[in-house]
Amino acid sequence: MVKPRLNWSAEPWSDDEMLECAMVVPETADTATFTFRAPSGAWFDYEPGQFVTLDLPVDPAKGAAGNVQRTYTISSSPSRPLSISVTVKAQKDSIGTRWMLEHLKPGMKIRAFGPSGIFSFHRHKAKKYLFVSAGSGITPMMAMTTWAWDSGEMPDITFVHAARRPSEIIFRERLEQFANRVPGLQLRFSVEELDPFRTWHGYQGRLNQIMLGLMAPDYLEREVFCCGPEPFMQSVREMLISLGFDMEHYHQESFGAPVASEAEAPLIEDVTPDAQVAAEITFAASGVTAPCAETDTVLAVAKQAGLNIPSGCTFGLCGTCKVKKLSGEVHMVHNGGISDDEIAEGYILACCANPMGKVSVEV
Known part of the structure; x- marks a missing residue:
């Protein structure tokens, strides 16, 4: 050295x-x-x-x-x-x-x-922060958390990190050492897989809006900083939007393409259902077509039309309301009740799928 x-x-x-x-x-x-x-x-x-x-x-x-x-x-x-x-x-x-x-x-x-770079909580002062990261996207969160620790005035930080396995959580021991000594830092880790012969008491599965709500119940009060692969950040944005978060308080940095200035920041154009925009759902097997708004779910429109789609949790977790989409586009933010392969085959969860224009489903 x-x-x-x-x-x-x-x-x-x-x-x-x-x-x-x-x-x-x-x-x-x-x-x-x-x-x-x-x-x-x-x-x-x-x-x-x-x-x-x-x-x-x-x-x-x-x-x-x-x-x-x-x-x-x-x-x-x-x-x-x-x-x-x-x-x-x-x-x-x-x-x-x-x-x-x-x-x-x-x-x-x-x-x-x-x-x-412009990704720093020094540029967005707040009493409460929510850090959300995946993989090596944890690095700017570690820098900001270390600054907060060294300042002697640790703010209220909920630190959410997603990794493939517990053994792949970068900085885990250092973060736990910080959290063991200050009440202002709360760690929330989620993993997709477990390490063999090692117990894990945290969250398991892909980060979803149910997990996020449990990890940070007061998320509406927090300034959010997010970093990770683009699909991960898009998923986080969709979760927050569906939960009613004010996205003026959301900030992100892709570890693939960091932004040097405000002028270089890419325009984020997420799909957001609009209650003022008309849509239409055709239930092909029943021969029923029903007008609706983009903010209506396929399940809600079916019930209003007198049709029955079996359902359980109604928030995208259980998968009971899975139906085949025949045509059109939907906006769907789910909580693990459907797999990527099923989505690729055209299936949707009726309880959390919003029609974007004209849609036809096999019901």
Whole structure:
């Protein structure tokens, strides 16, 4: 490990100076944290949640023509300014990240650019926060939580994280150490699979709106920050919209494409059923066509038309109201009562499917 160089008269680091790798810490089987220092002793000034771009000398044999640039959220906090860290997780098609995991060692120097980005709770002050992340999307949440811890004024944070298995929850022990010492941090983990021979007492299954409501009952009062793969973030947005959340208080950052400025922020155009927009459902087997609004569910319209679709929970969990859609489009936010394969085959859950225009179902 590189010895720390304390230089209290130094200026903040600028990307004119290369970074020196000081330490590499394995986090999970395919994830590691790389800590860097400035050889001059410069300190790091940035907002928790921002990112840095690394210039990586990838071997051309790995499919790269010369250096490649990869952007990573800074997982450390500016409250600890003598170093800067990124936590990287290798994906199937990783080139830069795979090079880092296999070749980047303490003492090596690389070029870096930044820090930059707009994803930070410093820009959206609130008394209560809801952090929602998946996979390596946990990194900006870790930076913001560490800042809150170091500030000595831990706000009310509900920290929701989704992982494939308990053993793949990055920063789990560090977060639990924080949460064990302050009442303001509540951890809520969900996993899709269990580790063999290890007990798990948390949530299991894909994160859904029922889980989210249980994890953060006061979600309507919270400023929400979300980071993860785009399908995950879209699912979170749909959950919040269906729960009546004011999306002016929602902020997101994709770990695939971090945003450097407000001008670069992509326009999010989620489908939202509108009570003022007319729709129509044809129940093909019954020969009934009923007008309705986009905010009506297929189940509700069927009942109003005197038709019976067997149902149970009525909020997308049990799967009892599963029916085949013959044509048209629906907007559906469910809670696990239907599989992706069934959706691909054209099935919907009548209790939580909203018609978008003209729709025909096999009822």
